[in-house]
Amino acid sequence: MLLAVAVRSEQSRQAILDATMKLLDEREPGSMSLQQLSIERIAREAGVSKTTIYRWWPNKAAVVIDTFLENHILATPLREDLPAVDALREHILALAALYGGHEGRLMAQLIAEAQYDPPTLEEFKKHFWRPRRELVNRLIERAMSEGSIRSDRHPDQIAERVYAPIYFKLLFQEGSFDAESMAAGFDLALEGIAKQ
Structure with a gap:
């Protein structure tokens, strides 16, 4: 059970990092600048909650x-x-x-x-x-x-x-x-x- 939770947790973390890079990559449709980026937008792109993001990062x-x-x-x-x-x-x-x-x-x-x-x-x-x-x-x-x-x-x-x-x-x-x-x-x- 703990292993399954750890795997899901790491998958969510990686999804957040991937979503952030995609949102900031000007070669991607719908990309944005760092100033335009928000935690809400990252969460939506990654398919996670804002709480999940704040579990690992303060901002x-x-x-x-x-x-x-x-x-x-x-x-x-x-x-x-x-x-x-x-x-x-x-x-x-x-x-x-x-x-x-x-x-x-x-x-x-x-x-x-x-x-x-x-x-x-x-x-x-x-x-x-x-x-x-x-x-x-x-x-x-x-x-x-x-x-x-x-x-x-x-x-x-x-x-x-x-x-x-x-x-x-x-x-x-x-x-x-x-x-x-x-x-x-x-x-x-x-x-x-x-x-x-």
């Missing part, structure tokens, strides 16, 4: 962040089987490829909404930004210990130099996310952070 932003993370983490791995600087390069290129599509537009909307909604900003930092930053910092620390990145700066400072161009392009829609441009940008950033 719309938390649902969207979890929906985004489902795809994001799989598409942008931080590999441990490569030299750290190569893993960092691969991650940057994967992130750029992801942000060049629908997920990038969703991320831009999420960041924009977080600027005037403190609970959304806190959800974003708690569930997305801080955990990813911690993983990236560990990768940078590994690159430092391998001698491929300078060790006289804090990992946060290194991460800011490497990731800032991606978020600039994302938010201002300036420049290209193509692999060649992003690889050249990473190499330029690496000149400044490489061990002297």
Whole structure:
């Protein structure tokens, strides 16, 4: 009995995540912006009650962040089987490829909404930004210990130099996310952070 309840529960949770992604995907008929999205609309699309949604998430932003993370983490791995600087390069290129599509537009909307909604900003930092930053910092620390990145700066400072161009392009829609441009940008950033 408990197994059946757990399976139904996970099916409902997945239906909510799938419905949220569908509603936010501009390629789908009837899609909408993050600002237009509501818990009521997600519940209707997923075929669940609002109470079911609130069982797992405190608000719309938390649902969207979890929906985004489902795809994001799989598409942008931080590999441990490569030299750290190569893993960092691969991650940057994967992130750029992801942000060049629908997920990038969703991320831009999420960041924009977080600027005037403190609970959304806190959800974003708690569930997305801080955990990813911690993983990236560990990768940078590994690159430092391998001698491929300078060790006289804090990992946060290194991460800011490497990731800032991606978020600039994302938010201002300036420049290209193509692999060649992003690889050249990473190499330029690496000149400044490489061990002297």
